[in-house]
Amino acid sequence: MKPLSESTVTIVGLGLMGGSLAGALVGHCRQVIGVDRDTAALTRARERGFVDQAVDDLETGVRMADIVVLATPVRSIIGLVDQVGAWMQPDALLMDLGSTKALILEAMATLPEHVQVIGGHPMCGKEISGFEAADRDLFQGRTFILSPLPRTSDEALSLAETLVMAAGAQPLVVDGTRQDYLAGTISHLPYLLACSLVGTADATTSPDPLVWQIVAGGYRDTSRVAGSDVTMMVDILMTNREHVTKAAEVCGELLAELADLVARGDEQALRERLTYIRQTRKEHYQ
């Protein structure tokens, strides 16, 4: 495999994540090719210097690449793997930026052996989307999960790590199933909580016009990720159903328990629980 500096990297999907990765990699490789069906995004990517070349034909972009990065919603990635794999050069590397890994890795596992594969998940989502939101610095200092398959060569993992570091992120190797379990609680559950909060405000206090004048930082921050792109999130939730459902169940029980302590006025138990939780969060962020 060629080193990154001599590789052509083709990024499929110039949304927030793909666009940002393209912009971060320009100058670190032989060339960055952007592929998107949206010609406006291609034009803007060229104008902003986020790609060296913009291509609207997937096959053309893939055939030119030493590294292909799929940066579309998760189920689009799953749908693209077979097609893209068939066009890839021998020993080229296929990776992705999807937020769930198990089903993507399952699809990658079926590709011909001459294609190298690895899963990727940069931990830097935003509630905004589209190429206009792309930012060369999006990955700076962030953790970038890499999920190799048993068939992934050391050389391929090493090349993926180099790419991640060139984008400014820190690679972290995590097994795909384990990453889906962790992401279910710390990434996908927060989305469902944010949505439930917005839904509650909508169902109860929203008719009062004053509510949006008094809303403060707590609501704004807790509901932020409810603004995430719906297609992206539906794909994530639908490809991590078991872990997400379980996390929501545990969380719903905890919420009901806390609310019950409030309803019963069991101050001592409430104080103990909240103190433990505050301490726990503090330790996590030390």
Add this chain to the structure above:
Amino acid sequence: MKPLSESTVTIVGLGLMGGSLAGALVGHCRQVIGVDRDTAALTRARERGFVDQAVDDLETGVRMADIVVLATPVRSIIGLVDQVGAWMQPDALLMDLGSTKALILEAMATLPEHVQVIGGHPMCGKEISGFEAADRDLFQGRTFILSPLPRTSDEALSLAETLVMAAGAQPLVVDGTRQDYLAGTISHLPYLLACSLVGTADATTSPDPLVWQIVAGGYRDTSRVAGSDVTMMVDILMTNREHVTKAAEVCGELLAELADLVARGDEQALRERLTYIRQTRKEHYQ
């Protein structure tokens, strides 16, 4: 009543909120007196120029004041109202900074008629606490709820509005019960959700050391207010039990509904719900 510029303002409790208000008001009134049992906070407040005078005796501070602002946790405020009211000068104004209003206003309503009373709630909480976190600019541009009682004179309301604006905030008159209902959903519920999220991570993924390496902005923001001061939050929850319990119940049902759509793989219904919620949040923040 004297105008603000000629008034002595005594702030009882130099934590985050009281300390910040003191610092914001210095220079806008005759003098700002800080009262706190914690002599270290008093010393620091003087050193930072956040008060003109620091007093550790409550009665002394209150007797000197034209305006007394109670800035302790909600149930301390309720406990202080009677005592402080007895020491106040005729026609002096008593206000507070508590996050729930109904029970505080109930206590204020029992004071002698020669004391003016009004409830206050600045919408700018933080998850940090104590005088060291105090910030003169905390109130800048924020909404500051004022909840008058039927007995509150126009002059007293006007003086309170002047004080709020001198601190940089925008006064908004809201009936106490209505404010507790609204705050239950948009301020106290987010706290319980943040705590439930932290509790879920603690109960499920926490034993995996990787989880805190991959945790990203969604978890951090959604859990932020779980770091709030526990005594402050227990007081808030215990004085807004009915509204908080109801909001948590509605929210728990919504979470269970969303999780059920995920579990059943009912993609169409899930997409419709999430699209509506995303749109709703967008409208609220336009």
